[in-house]
Amino acid sequence: MEKLTDDQFAVQAVGLGKRFGGATGPWALRHCDFAVPTGRICGVMGPNGAGKSTLFALAAMLCAPSEGELRLFGSPLTPDGRGDGDGLRARIGFAAQDKPLYRSFTVADTLRMGRELNPSWNQALAERVLRLAELKQDAKVGSLSGGQRSRLALALAIGKQPELLLLDEPLADLDPLVRHDLLGVLLSDAADRGTTVLISSHTLTELEEVVDHVLLLHSGRVRLAGGVDELLDAHRLVSGPADLERPPGEAVEWRVTGRRATGLLHHPDPAPPPAPWTQERPRLDELLLAHLRGAAAGHAQNADTGAPTTDRPSPVTSEAAS
Amino acid sequence: MSTAQLSGPAPASPGTAEAGADSSGRRSPLRPFRPSGLTWLAWRQSRTAARTLGATVLLAVLVLLVGHFVFRSTLGAIDPDSALLRIGLLAHFTDQVEPAIFVLPVLIGMFIGAPLLSQEHEQGTIRLVRVQSVSPTRWLRTRLAVPALLVLVSVGALAAVSTSLWYWDVYRLDPPSDPAFQGMTYPALGLAPVAWSLYALAVGAAIGQFLRRTVLAVPVTGVVVGLSQVLVHAVRVHFLPLTDAPSWKTSWSMQFVQPSGSWVVEGGYVLPDGSRVANTVCLAGMDCNSRTTLYPTWARVHPVSHLLPMQLVETALLAAVAGVALYLTFRRVARTAL
Numbered sequence: 001m002e003k004l005t006d007d008q009f010a011v012q013a014v015g016l017g018k019r020f021g022g023a024t025g026p027w028a029l030r031h032c033d034f035a036v037p038t039g040r041i042c043g044v045m046g047p048n049g050a051g052k053s054t055l056f057a058l059a060a061m062l063c064a065p066s067e068g069e070l071r072l073f074g075s076p077l078t079p080d081g082r083g084d085g086d087g088l089r090a091r092i093g094f095a096a097q098d099k100p101l102y103r104s105f106t107v108a109d110t111l112r113m114g115r116e117l118n119p120s121w122n123q124a125l126a127e128r129v130l131r132l133a134e135l136k137q138d139a140k141v142g143s144l145s146g147g148q149r150s151r152l153a154l155a156l157a158i159g160k161q162p163e164l165l166l167l168d169e170p171l172a173d174l175d176p177l178v179r180h181d182l183l184g185v186l187l188s189d190a191a192d193r194g195t196t197v198l199i200s201s202h203t204l205t206e207l208e209e210v211v212d213h214v215l216l217l218h219s220g221r222v223r224l225a226g227g228v229d230e231l232l233d234a235h236r237l238v239s240g241p242a243d244l245e246r247p248p249g250e251a252v253e254w255r256v257t258g259r260r261a262t263g264l265l266h267h268p269d270p271a272p273p274p275a276p277w278t279q280e281r282p283r284l285d286e287l288l289l290a291h292l293r294g295a296a297a298g299h300a301q302n303a304d305t306g307a308p309t310t311d312r313p314s315p316v317t318s319e320a321a322s
Numbered sequence: 323m324s325t326a327q328l329s330g331p332a333p334a335s336p337g338t339a340e341a342g343a344d345s346s347g348r349r350s351p352l353r354p355f356r357p358s359g360l361t362w363l364a365w366r367q368s369r370t371a372a373r374t375l376g377a378t379v380l381l382a383v384l385v386l387l388v389g390h391f392v393f394r395s396t397l398g399a400i401d402p403d404s405a406l407l408r409i410g411l412l413a414h415f416t417d418q419v420e421p422a423i424f425v426l427p428v429l430i431g432m433f434i435g436a437p438l439l440s441q442e443h444e445q446g447t448i449r450l451v452r453v454q455s456v457s458p459t460r461w462l463r464t465r466l467a468v469p470a471l472l473v474l475v476s477v478g479a480l481a482a483v484s485t486s487l488w489y490w491d492v493y494r495l496d497p498p499s500d501p502a503f504q505g506m507t508y509p510a511l512g513l514a515p516v517a518w519s520l521y522a523l524a525v526g527a528a529i530g531q532f533l534r535r536t537v538l539a540v541p542v543t544g545v546v547v548g549l550s551q552v553l554v555h556a557v558r559v560h561f562l563p564l565t566d567a568p569s570w571k572t573s574w575s576m577q578f579v580q581p582s583g584s585w586v587v588e589g590g591y592v593l594p595d596g597s598r599v600a601n602t603v604c605l606a607g608m609d610c611n612s613r614t615t616l617y618p619t620w621a622r623v624h625p626v627s628h629l630l631p632m633q634l635v636e637t638a639l640l641a642a643v644a645g646v647a648l649y650l651t652f653r654r655v656a657r658t659a660l
Binding site: 060061062086089090092093094096098100101102103104105109112113114116117118119120156157160 | 358359360362363366367370445446447449450451452453454455456457
């Protein structure tokens with residue numbers, strides 16, 4: 001992955017940090033380094049408040065980073081440089097978590113806005129997303145239910161046919177049946193056009209079957225990033241007697257219950273551990289959960305010992321809060 | 323780059339192809355107003371304001387014309403110079419038309435200007451616009467220009483009608499009444515209604531951008547525009563240098579003659595040593611005008627010919643303040659967005 005050049009990454013973060021409320025505000029995101037290659041379906045996971053929405057706002061160019069830089073298709077966005085903002089804007093589609101829409105517009109007006117403001121608009125695709133929700137074209141947006149509004153917001157983001165599609169909790173308001181249909185439309189279109197998708201969820205299992213890349217956030221830090229297969233290959237779930245020495249590998253999580261020990265180990269070597277240890281390949285949700293619990297435990301440890309969690313000096317920025 | 327494409331040929335996709343056929347289908351000069359791109363969005367958002375403003379202005383023009391014809395056809399038919407006609411027209415004008423036009427800019431600032439951007443922030447739609455393929459500053463330019471044009475056209479039409487009616491029905495009669503520089507008359511005439519309305523719109527939009535809350539932005543805009551009116555009313559006299567009113571030699575003294583329709587700013591008496599004193603010294607006890615002391619009088623005035631230049635200076639001043647407000651708004655928008 002290191003050998004890829006800049007433009008082979010749709011999104012790339014280098015020491016990325018974002019704080020709100022001026023130079024003294026709390027950090028919503030800090031010391032983030034990751035790269036998402038183009039064409040991937042990347043699940044952005046993490047509990048509420050992990051910094052997912054902040055990352056989306058940065059990637060949608062709604063605000064500037066407070067430190068470090070975020071590269072979109074190799075074009076850097078930094079605290080003071082605005083990069084090729086206007087050119088990039090056409091290549092990025094975003095459905096925000098709160099689904100802002102003009103309440104006085106009708107559904108047709110909203111789609112027309114998409115058509116008028118985006119040269120690459122695909123009305124048929126947007127309507128396909130809408131038809132699944134059976135929305136009336138002359139219904140006022142203000143009268144729609146939460147799920148219908150979500151659907152309309154998604155139609156707007158997808159109809160733009162962006163190269164990078166950012167979907168922040170897109171499925172939260174939708175019922176399971178619609179959720180499934182929508183993911184189908186979304187992913188088949190993304191696959192056809194090679195769209196890079198960043199899709200977030202605080203429910204770890206929701207996206208398990210659709211993502212081929214993950215970015216796990218916790219407390220504003222990246223805890224895990226990479227291709228799903230590579231990550232699963234590099235981890236193993238082991239279990240065995242508690243009194244034996246732990247098999248080689250870095251323990252992401254290690255638990256002893258009674259006389260048995262179980263845990264998730266990070267080890268690039270797929271060779272099986274010595275008997276009587278047993279091992280299996282973890283599922284994605286097991287992997288993510290173990291890392292989240294590990295992160296939470298590490299966080300608590302740091303707090304207990306008073307060790308600073310932010311050890312790098314922070315450059316003071318005069319970024320206006322947005 | 324992306325923004326330039328918006329006005330270019332429509333890309334081949336079902337939706338746009340349909341729209342393209344629609345707009346190129348008929349091209350008669352009577353083709354209805356069919357905006358596109360950002361203009362469409364701004365027009366769609368200003369539609370309610372346009373209807374309200376249009377209806378208000380239409381109603382006002384109608385009231386003005388009905389008043390004009392009613393007074394003319396009833397009293398005017400008997401005697402065009404009748405005192406009753408004059409009082410009726412004058413009262414109609416000073417009591418209803420002028421106050422209405424005077425408060426119009428405040429209302430425009432409060433109800434069109436202030437919500438313009440504060441609502442976008444409040445409902446989060448400013449983020450919706452920013453993820454479309456248009457630059458934030460270009461969006462803001464159109465977002466402001468469309469309502470500004472609506473205000474310009476509608477208030478301009480109203481001001482043209484009211485100014486001409488004032489001129490023909492009220493002012494031009496002999497001797498003239500309702501001089502142009504009077505408190506409520508001046509802001510209702512000529513350039514003033516348009517200049518003040520556009521100023522209020524710009525200031526309201528800027529306040530909305532910075533406060534980001536409609537319930538706050540609306541009253542604050544009302545206060546700011548109202549205070550501006552009070553302030554400019556107080557300093558207006560200094561916009562142009564005063565001129566001396568010509569003195570008139572009567573058989574028994576030199577009296578100045580107030581030029582018709584002019585604004586007498588200061589006046590007094592010329593003492594035997596040539597020095598000028600203000601009227602107020604007479605109140606302070608000096609014997610200014612009795613059988614024994616008949617001093618010539620003097621006065622400094624704004625003649626009626628100053629009306630247009632004074633309004634031009636005022637317009638320039640308002641444009642400068644509005645320009646600063648807009649500059650700050652654009653800078654803020656460009657800064658918070660990448």
